[in-house]
Amino acid sequence: MIRKPERVFDRVREWQGLAGFVAPRRRASARSGATLGVVSGRRRQGKSFLLQALAEVTDGMYFAATEATEAESLRLFTEALTRFTREVVEIPFRDWNDAIPYMFRAFRDRPVPLIIDEFPFLSKASPALPSIIQRELGPGGSGQESTARLILCGSAMSVMGGLLSGQAPLRGRAGLELMIHPFRYRAAAEFWGITDPRLAVLVNSVVGGTPAYRYEFTQGDVPEGLADFDSWVVRTVLNPQTPLFREARYLLAEESDIRDPALYHSVLAAIASGNSTNGGIAGYVGRKSDQITHPLNVLEDCALITREPDLFRSGRARYRIVEPLITFYEAIMRRRWPELEIYRAETVWQAVRQTFLAQVVGPHFESLCRDFALGAEDTVFGEFPAEIGAGVVPDPANRTQIEVDVVALAAQEPGRSRRILSLGEAKWGEVMGGHHLERLARARELLSNKGYDTRDTVLTCYGGSGFTGELRAAADGDGRVLLVTLERLYR
Template sequence: MLGKPDHVFDRAREWQGLTRFVSGGAASAQQVGATLGVVSGRRRQGKSFLLQALAETTGGMYFAATEATEAESLRLFNESLTRYTRQVAEFPFRDWNDAIPYMFRVIRDQRVPVIIDEFPFLTRASPALPSIIQRELGPGGSGRDSLVRLVLCGSAMSVMGKLLAGQAPLRGRAGLELVIHPFRYREAARFWGITDPRLAVLVHAVIGGTPAYRYEFTQSDRPADVADFDSWVCRTVLNPQTPLFREARYLLAEEAEIRDTALYHSVLAAIASGNATNGGIANFVGRKSDQITHPLKVLEDCALITREPDLFRSGRARYRIVEPLITFYEAIMRRRWPELEIHRAESVWGSMRPTFLAQVVGPHFEALCRDFALHADESLYGGFPAEVGAGVVADPANRTQIEIDVAVLAPQESGRPRRVLSLGETKWGEVMGTHHVQRLARARDLLAGKGYDTGDTVLACYSGSGFTDDLRTVAKNDPRVLLIGLDRLYG
């Protein structure tokens, strides 16, 4: 396996997948025929950076497509092939029916990646291109006698997601399907060089784990400490002179499937403000529930939102915005955009900071705690966390509902009740006490009455502000009470 270059931060698993695809190991020593890989991910995640490093390390070819006509794209591709192979094509490419077979022939004896980045730009001008690649990778195609590892990469998630789906021409042809995600919260803190977990949560709630925001979009500006956070927000994301200021708008505008941007912004604003159910979103937007089904599906396909089912109520679900910067924009910036454009960041932030803590940081902290639980060692909850999410437990006797922020379920076993490993509550700005555990215990008992296995359920409190002495005493004496503070979250 080829070593990862030192300038590539993290991405060990992704690098391993890419190099395994290129080399194939001993199993592919006798394999003949070109293979296809597909790499996708939202913009700014470092896909191009990673693939350029792959091309340099393996001696492969990297071609970045641009928004252009088919004729210009063919010329640019031909020029890239000529520079790489040092061979000049006998005739100019008339279309991709000429270009793809020529590529396989001219690089046929090298097991190297040929990377075509921003592939959706090409398919927009040449819709038949995926079918041409499929044909050439087939039994009678020019790729049959080639060792090329063709990698198609793109940021338009709605386009890339359909490339291998359903009846798409390339379905079943790919030997690699890799999605480049943002850094997880711990990796993001290391990438930003932040060691204070409280500051790490606050920064992550604004810009998430997108690598490009660290250097290109903020010019390496990072908050020195928690006291500097407010100033950092005003001089970066709320500053009209920085590219981060309009980034959330561009993320939406870049998706080809999104046409009525006003409707989509309203849907996102509904979710950001806490109206995350289908009915809540519809009421906020002023449409019927069936009229927002399509926008929600498009936003899901674009990897901008995700649908999270209620673990304890079948058929119920809540939507969550995947990109923190969009949540920040919809909850904070969009409401006060005219003021921000005339450089009134300090006054806007002063009045919107409570909204930031309630509507942005609080829900974001919940998501981080669920991420923590999902990747926890099985010894923490007494079993493997097969499913982690949120849920609502009805309490008919008290005529109320108990919201569970972090529910951890064991794998479903045939013929046995579903085991609840843990029930958890999160509080960002509140010191948690024994009443929080009592509430979780009530939910545990109600679930037991519904047929769940709660005999060993761990009651977990996740706090950004600490725990009372009484609660610490309870946790010390009861192994089924677990306290997770910021140090543990980032430990």
Template sequence: MDKPPRIFGRAREWDGLAAFATRPTAVTGGGASLGVVSGRRRQGKSFLLQAMAEAAGGMYFAATEATETESLRLFTEALARHTREFIDAPFRDWNGAIAHLFHSFRDRPSIVAIDEFPFLSKTSPALPSIIQRELGPGGSGRTSSARLVLCGSAMSVMGGLLAGQAPLRGRASLELVVQPFRHRESAEFWGITDPRLAVLVHAVVGGTPAYRSEFTQGDSPATVEEFDAWVVRTALNPQTPLFREARYLLAEESAIRDPALYHSVLAAIAGGNNTNGGIASFIGRKTDHITHPLNVLEDCALIAREPDLLRPGRVRFRIVEPLITFYEAIMRKRWAELEIHRAEQVWSTTRQTFLTQVVGPHFEALCRAFVLESGDTLFAEHPAEVGSGTVNDPENRAQIEIDVVALSAQQANNPRRILSLGEAKWGEVIGHHHLHRLARARDLLQPKGYDTEDTVLALYGGAGFTAELTAAAATDDRILLVDLNRLYS
């Protein structure tokens, strides 16, 4: 099935869904198949599933927040409309509804998408178990050709469907997570060709497609000079949906029951306090008291736990959604002023904070993503791991922070090879002193058991490089300079 032109990108997601929807019953071993599609809100999951159901002649049902009785009534009506069969009364419970669903799709493989599944499982906790039973031996799914897709945005709920001892564990033949657009794809989606402007916009709205098409009505800055005015009339404007979106992202997660605590944790991370101890100190709690909120935020896919690649056992936390970082660093402290339409004044006094606390760390994350995607064109081989790291410098009583670390795959009885050590600077011209820091870190790592013989020292510059450094890189293949144009090429 060809992807409809109205769907931007999502080629891999479409191909995965199409293969699942059309897979012959003989290939699946007979019977119905189960797929799970998840992803944070506003990523286009529903748009994708509706288009797939339409192209495949399948059924799409979007659940709503309702009682079990009303949900069953709505499901009965949707099933009757699609199959054009008469159902004399709404199903009394999900036992009958799921069994009837599988019986209705026996002739050929056909996709059946149930969107916002967490709404149904919240009022009917037994529903996953019922689906598991009907897919098992003796169940109605054994004689069905249905390709059942359960979709939802509540990441803590969707992640638990197939985890541990969950009833549907091991039942799904498709597990698809719809991610935000990557930085290059996002720039193309927004129609932005200037890489500097692309980084600035991505630092605010990330790669979430709905923020352009629905939340800003296609309002996109054309030049870097227009960026400030764009921020004021969109993200900082109380009359736009984008204004309150960061708050809603947190409120929509059912696992978050103390919003004040979770906002404080996010504010700590947005402010650069990204270690366990730093977060605890920032919010005034003991370290062991923040383990649960950190785990919940991670389960909700709002933060990511990233290991220090050069110091085992140490981790940093990063906010996954840029709009939340922007809210915590810029908007939350000045919320009262923003609500009375003082966006221009707020932005004029917080713009520098935006560049240092938001864009700077975001640029570092983009550089790591760039290396992870394009590492085979930069180094001798594609990195097995990409992240950040810290190197102790006892002689100078200091720690050297490495923004981009690229490691090869670990080989038995051989030291771990460091493909590259990199430094990323957004607003500072990079010179030889930055290169010397990386060289110092490389020299300190060699006695620690790392193979640094061919390590490339990479410098990622948002503001460019000195002429001397550019000349040095031209004659030394172990010095790599990556500017904004290359980052987006």
């Protein structure tokens, strides 16, 4: 077993996947030849840090590509290969048709990782490179005589996603497809050293679970407590002197498929303002619905937004921004950018703090509650949920709609009605009372009338500001009512 270095926080499953790829079990290792792994994820998630650690503990090779011409990239790659093998390349490589076979033949003694980071830089300058790798991994290629564990890594999500999709040359060749995600909310709080759950939610709603924002982008600045949160926002994300200030802009600019930044910022601003449906986004932007389909698809391919289906209305969906910092920028910073650039952060923050709580923290708290339900033990809702999401329940009698923030569904069983494990409502800045429970009960009744199995449905209230005595009494007297406090959310 390849031991994970102590300096690598969390990432247990990711490390297990990498270790299993580099040093497979004996039965699996009987297969000869080089193998291919693909590691991807948005920027700042610690991919390079993780792969460098892997290369160090396994005596593997790590090469980080840069934006360069093919000739310069080949020269840099040759130098890295020479340092690792301690064998001079006597005849310079003319192109990657020379370099890739030489690379595979240089790894014959034992299975070690051969890591090429920022692979999209290389493939952009040399579009044939994936095909060349595919050829050498195939029958008769130099990879058949190699023990290399080739790992291609990159942050350009549209490029990395295309490596193994559809008719791509490398489709079917990878023995490892690893996506490095941000830390989930509990791990993020631990990483930031925050033990107060309310403070943890507030900080997470700004910087999410991206590891780089903890040290590199804030110089290790962590709010000392709830009373320090406002000051922390002013001196970090709203401070023009910190890298975090312009980070949201750079995240969009770094994606090569985004050619009209103004349109994409408007789309993101629409979502951040609560216009999460296709029609709502189109209306906000001032375009027709079919004119924003492409921008939405590009943003989704770049892993900047996600499309979440309505669990109760087929064909309906809402869009959500994946990176909290982008939501914060679009909802808070973009509209007051000129003032922030001239160091008026305190004034701006006082003016927009309520907007932050309503448009940023509130929706983010709902997503954390869905994450809680996703990872819930079988004792919480009676069994492990098979599907988590949100949904809208029409109430024709009252001429309204009931939005259910957290829906937990059991697995679909043939010949049986779909069982609803839980219906939940999440409120960040409001003390939850009996009327919230009544709304959920009404939704349960309506769904039962539509054919869902709601006999064991748990009505769950997720309270960021607590619960009334009436609601607590109702929960104490009914096993199908659950109250989730901030403390339980982070337990």
